[in-house]
Amino acid sequence: MARVDGVEVTRADVDAILAEARLEGRTLDWSQALDQAVRRVLVRHAAARAGLTVDAAAVQTGLSAIGERSGGEAALTAALKKAGLTRDQLKAAVAAGLLEGGLADAQFPGLRAGEAAVSSFYRRNADVLFTKAAEVRLGKITVPGELIADKVAARLAAGAPFGPTARRFSMDPETRFEGGLLGWVSVPSLPPEVRAALAGLRAGDVTGPVRSFGRWQLFKLFGRRPARLTPFADVAEPIRRELTRRRRAAALDDWLARARARATVEILP
Numbered sequence: 001m002a003r004v005d006g007v008e009v010t011r012a013d014v015d016a017i018l019a020e021a022r023l024e025g026r027t028l029d030w031s032q033a034l035d036q037a038v039r040r041v042l043v044r045h046a047a048a049r050a051g052l053t054v055d056a057a058a059v060q061t062g063l064s065a066i067g068e069r070s071g072g073e074a075a076l077t078a079a080l081k082k083a084g085l086t087r088d089q090l091k092a093a094v095a096a097g098l099l100e101g102g103l104a105d106a107q108f109p110g111l112r113a114g115e116a117a118v119s120s121f122y123r124r125n126a127d128v129l130f131t132k133a134a135e136v137r138l139g140k141i142t143v144p145g146e147l148i149a150d151k152v153a154a155r156l157a158a159g160a161p162f163g164p165t166a167r168r169f170s171m172d173p174e175t176r177f178e179g180g181l182l183g184w185v186s187v188p189s190l191p192p193e194v195r196a197a198l199a200g201l202r203a204g205d206v207t208g209p210v211r212s213f214g215r216w217q218l219f220k221l222f223g224r225r226p227a228r229l230t231p232f233a234d235v236a237e238p239i240r241r242e243l244t245r246r247r248r249a250a251a252l253d254d255w256l257a258r259a260r261a262r263a264t265v266e267i268l269p
Helices: 011-023 030-050 056-070 073-083 087-107 115-129 146-157 162-169 192-198 232-262
Strands: 002-004 007-009 135-143 181-186 210-212 215-225 265-267
Touching: 002 030, 007 030, 011 030, 011 073, 011 087, 030 087, 030 232, 056 073, 056 087, 087 232, 115 232, 135 146, 135 162, 146 162, 146 215, 192 210, 192 215
Parallel strands: none
Antiparallel strands: 002 007, 002 265, 135 181, 135 215, 210 215
């Protein structure tokens, strides 16, 4: 498909990059994938001149992280099959990304995010990135109809303990034998009707019957945790690393554009 200083870029190289994009949920056209393949050749040449290599353990760490984000090995296998990407191709893609990051660090070691940029990023993104949502610790009893829900609610109001009542009446297989215990749940993740039912309740209170997702449910509130802002000191260094990475990546983009202009790049018909 192309030659970069005499090194061939094959159709398989371009197809692999298209498959990588599908795995990530991105869309590339053929010319964009070809440009990315040419870029990888330029990166390999520059890295070789600088004596840079990729550590096998770092590649494996990257692969493991992708597996976790995908939901486990079985889910990753299915996603790879759907995208048309082999594990060897995925491994090569991870190595290419690490090599590019290493080249950016080597080319621009003095380019770092300063304190002002780090603190500004924290302030701008405090609500979205660094605030943990309010949580509630819940128990749940799920029943198929309103009449049964009213009956269970009456038993609880009369003093019946929640756990044994859940074991007897709840039809939820995941919580029934745990006495209905759901554990800590993020408030924003709850359906609006459940959030409304919990509003104003104190620890130990039980809601009335709530219809949600086609079933009737009763919830017991065991406790609350307010929304919590992660202190700046706890996240300053990760923010600094990420902003530094972005700046070096942008500088490398410009550097590679100039390197491509100097290279002999033939796009073949």
